[in-house]
Amino acid sequence: xxxxxxxxxxxxxxxxxxxxxxxxxxxxxxxxxxxxxxxxxxxxxxxxxxxxxxxxxxxxxxxxxxxxxxxxxxxxxxxxxxxxxxxxxxxxxxxxxxxxxxxxxxxxxxxxxxxxxxxxxxxxxxxxxxxxxxxxxxxxxxxxxxxxxxxxxxxxxxxxxxxxxxxxxxxxxxxxxxxxxxxxxxxxxxxxxxxxxxxxxxxxxxxxxxxxxxxxxxxxxxxxxxxxxxxxxxxxxxxxxxxxxxxxxxxxxxxxxxxxxxxxxxxxxxxxxxxxxxxxxxxxxxxxxxxxxxxxxxxxxxxxxxxxxxxxxxxxxxxxxxxxxxxxxxxxxxxxxxxxxxxxxxxxxxxxxxxxxxxxxxxxxxxxxxxxxxxxxxxxxxxxxxxxxxxxxxxxxxxxxxxxxxxxxxxxxxxxxxxxxxxxxxxxxxxxxxxxxxxxxxxxxxxxxxxxxxxxxxxxxxxxxxxxxxxxxxxxxxxxxxxxxxxxxxxxxxxxxxxxxxxxxxxxxxxxxx
Numbered sequence: 001x002x003x004x005x006x007x008x009x010x011x012x013x014x015x016x017x018x019x020x021x022x023x024x025x026x027x028x029x030x031x032x033x034x035x036x037x038x039x040x041x042x043x044x045x046x047x048x049x050x051x052x053x054x055x056x057x058x059x060x061x062x063x064x065x066x067x068x069x070x071x072x073x074x075x076x077x078x079x080x081x082x083x084x085x086x087x088x089x090x091x092x093x094x095x096x097x098x099x100x101x102x103x104x105x106x107x108x109x110x111x112x113x114x115x116x117x118x119x120x121x122x123x124x125x126x127x128x129x130x131x132x133x134x135x136x137x138x139x140x141x142x143x144x145x146x147x148x149x150x151x152x153x154x155x156x157x158x159x160x161x162x163x164x165x166x167x168x169x170x171x172x173x174x175x176x177x178x179x180x181x182x183x184x185x186x187x188x189x190x191x192x193x194x195x196x197x198x199x200x201x202x203x204x205x206x207x208x209x210x211x212x213x214x215x216x217x218x219x220x221x222x223x224x225x226x227x228x229x230x231x232x233x234x235x236x237x238x239x240x241x242x243x244x245x246x247x248x249x250x251x252x253x254x255x256x257x258x259x260x261x262x263x264x265x266x267x268x269x270x271x272x273x274x275x276x277x278x279x280x281x282x283x284x285x286x287x288x289x290x291x292x293x294x295x296x297x298x299x300x301x302x303x304x305x306x307x308x309x310x311x312x313x314x315x316x317x318x319x320x321x322x323x324x325x326x327x328x329x330x331x332x333x334x335x336x337x338x339x340x341x342x343x344x345x346x347x348x349x350x351x352x353x354x355x356x357x358x359x360x361x362x363x364x365x366x367x368x369x370x371x372x373x374x375x376x377x378x379x380x381x382x383x384x385x386x387x388x389x390x391x392x393x394x395x396x397x398x399x400x401x402x403x404x405x406x407x408x409x410x411x412x413x414x415x416x417x418x419x420x421x422x423x424x425x426x427x428x429x430x431x432x433x434x435x436x437x438x439x440x441x442x443x444x445x446x447x448x449x450x451x452x453x454x455x456x457x458x459x460x461x462x463x464x465x466x467x468x469x470x471x472x473x474x475x476x477x478x479x480x481x482x483x484x485x486x487x488x489x490x491x492x493x494x495x496x497x498x499x500x501x502x503x504x505x506x507x508x509x510x511x512x513x514x
Contacts, residue, residue: 030197031451032129033483034501036374036394037349037425038476039209040115040133040168041161046141047148050080051429053097053113055120056168061462065116067095067104070147075103080145081111084431087264099462105475107434115428117172117184119477122459124183124202126480127450129502130193132244132374134207135161136430139217140251140272154210155233162206162240169204188241190510197502207244207347208237211276216254216331220278223254227334234338243509244345244372247332247359251276255335256359257326257352259377260293270295271304280315286323290353290379294320324352328359336362343512345370348386349377360385370512372505375425376406383410387417392508394423394501397473400438400482404490411497421504422497428476437472441485449480450487450495456480 043051052071057064071078075093082091085108093103097112104112120131135158142152150157165186172182183201187193193203211217214233216225237245248256251273260281261269274280283295298317305314328336328351336359339346346363348356348371356378363371369390373383376396383393393413395406407422414420426434445467446455459466459477466474468481487495 028198029503030129030194030506031499032197032502033127033450033498034130034132034394034423034505035123035128035426035428035479036130036132036372036392036423036505037134037207037209037396037430038115038131038428039136039430040120040131040428041164042136042429042431043113044150044160044164045137045157047145047152048150049147050141050145051111051113053116055113055115056117056171058171061116061118062098065098065101065113067097067112071095078111081109084110099464101462101464107436107472107474110431110433113429113475114434115476116461117168118461119459119475120202121183122456122477123479125449125454126456126483127499128202128479129197130203130205130505132205132207132425133165134209134244134246134430135165135242136208137210138250138272139212140276144272154212155214155236158208158210158237159240162242165204165206186241188243190506193509194506203502205244206240206242207246207345208242209246209249209347209350211249211251212253213245213247213255213335216335218252218254218277223329223331225254225331227331230331230335230338234335234342234344238342238344242344244347245339246347246350247328247335248355249350252279252281252324252326253277254329255332256328256355257324259350259352259356259379260295260322260324262293262296266293266295267297267300267304270300271307274308274312282325283317283322284325285318286321286353290323290357290381291321292324292353292379294322324354326352327354327357328362332359333362340366340368340370340512343370345372345509345512347372347374348382349373349375351378353379356382360389363389368512369508372508375427380409383413384417387413387419390419390508390511392419392421392423392504394425396432397424397426397435397482399435399472400441400485400489403435404486404494407486407490407494407497414497419504419507420497421500421502423501423505426473426476426479434473434475435482437468437470438485441469441488443468443481443484443488447481447484450483450499456484 040055052068054064072095079089083089137154137157139152172184176182185196187203196203295317300314371391373393446457473482
């Protein structure tokens with residue numbers, strides 16, 4: 001019987017999932033997964049030359065999945081790719097891309113396109129029902145990277161990425177019979193999202209993750225924005241379709257202090273904080289249970305001295321755990337209140353422990369459930385408060401064992417709050433690795449999707465076939481394989497909780513009042 005079942009599934013491999021068509025069905029609880037944090041259009045960010053390849057191109061895949069010109073002929077000049085992949089600026093790779101894909105995409109290749117639209121389609125057919133597409137920018141990284149085709153103004157990047165998202169929706173429509181017929185739909189309300197999912201399609205929510213939203217940087221504590229700018233910025237973002245937003249990202253800004261990075265990446269981001277705000281991170285040894293990531297090394301390398309302006313010295317940090325001395329500013333409070341007035345979801349990831357605690361107190365005072373920690377960048381001590389408010393927590397896309405462990409650790413909090421539903425924030429195209437292979441993984445092909453409606457064989461694009469057991473999540477299309485691997489070690493209860501993720505997000509979103 002099992003063989004017959006798999007044979008039937010194989011016959012319908014990668015066909016569209018059955019979709020309810022009645023309006024009544026669209027009001028029923030949805031079933032499926034949520035990716036609460038990815039970056040489909042980040043190739044237009046950072047000056048437009050840092051990331052290689054696009055999620056779509058009107059000219060087709062042969063134009064979309066090509067390497068950056070400066071990576072040719074053998075990747076020796078791709079110093080940022082080499083550094084983020086191996087820790088050294090020296091290295092080589094095959095830059096061909098389509099159709100051979102000899103070197104990329106790969107789970108640890110951070111400057112190459114990870115989310116081509118047909119790869120997202122494979123994940124959707126495997127159960128993905130909501131994707132939050134965070135429009136992203138970083139002025140400092142843009143100014144430091146020497147090649148550019150786009151402005152370094154963060155809001156200019158945000159506008160362009162929103163435009164590209166709608167263009168991709170139109171492009172997918174064209175591949176599926178015309179306007180409104182595609183499986184990729186940008187949604188602006190929970191009711192609209194529920195209807196889209198009820199029709200068997202992917203609901204795409206626009207978010208913003210940027211370090212200086214609406215120009216709200218600060219220099220030596222002096223803000224570069226006003227309440228009027230924040231109001232205009234929130235109105236513009238809302239008009240673009242944005243419904244979820246970070247208050248700060250990598251650098252202390254005029255709104256809040258940030259949660260630190262550690263290690264080599266932390267050194268680089270700390271330098272960016274100096275260039276952005278005029279100061280290195282200001283840290284103290286934490287006295288409470290909440291804390292930021294520990295700054296390592298505690299003494300920054302002397303090689304950074306050449307970047308310092310006159311009179312500025314390298315900081316020396318005391319013993320950990322470290323807490324950013326900067327919290328939520330009065331302008332930050334104003335922005336969160338403005339987001340609440342507009343019914344937007346507040347992202348507390350990347351806020352310092354101090355700022356996140358203050359933000360949660362503000363949300364609790366207003367009994368506002370629209371809050372999420374989407375990719376493991378908030379102190380876990382705050383998760384209980386998020387769930388009590390009616391908010392949601394989703395985990396960064398760790399390897400299978402790490403993700404399963406995070407699910408187990410957080411499940412008692414969901415049970416206590418009576419709020420089932422878990423999800424992932426894969427951070428695709430966010431300069432972070434996708435889940436790697438798990439030693440001992442044995443995903444058997446073909447395997448069935450979580451609901452048994454689709455069968456998946458190994459993914460093939462062009463001349464390349466990927467095997468999750470050997471390569472992990474080399475691109476977004478291998479997310480169903482990753483979930484199948486986690487199911488094999490975490491069991492059916494894991495799948496049940498994940499399948500309630502999209503519904504949990506919709507209930508959080510629907511509970512906010514504009």
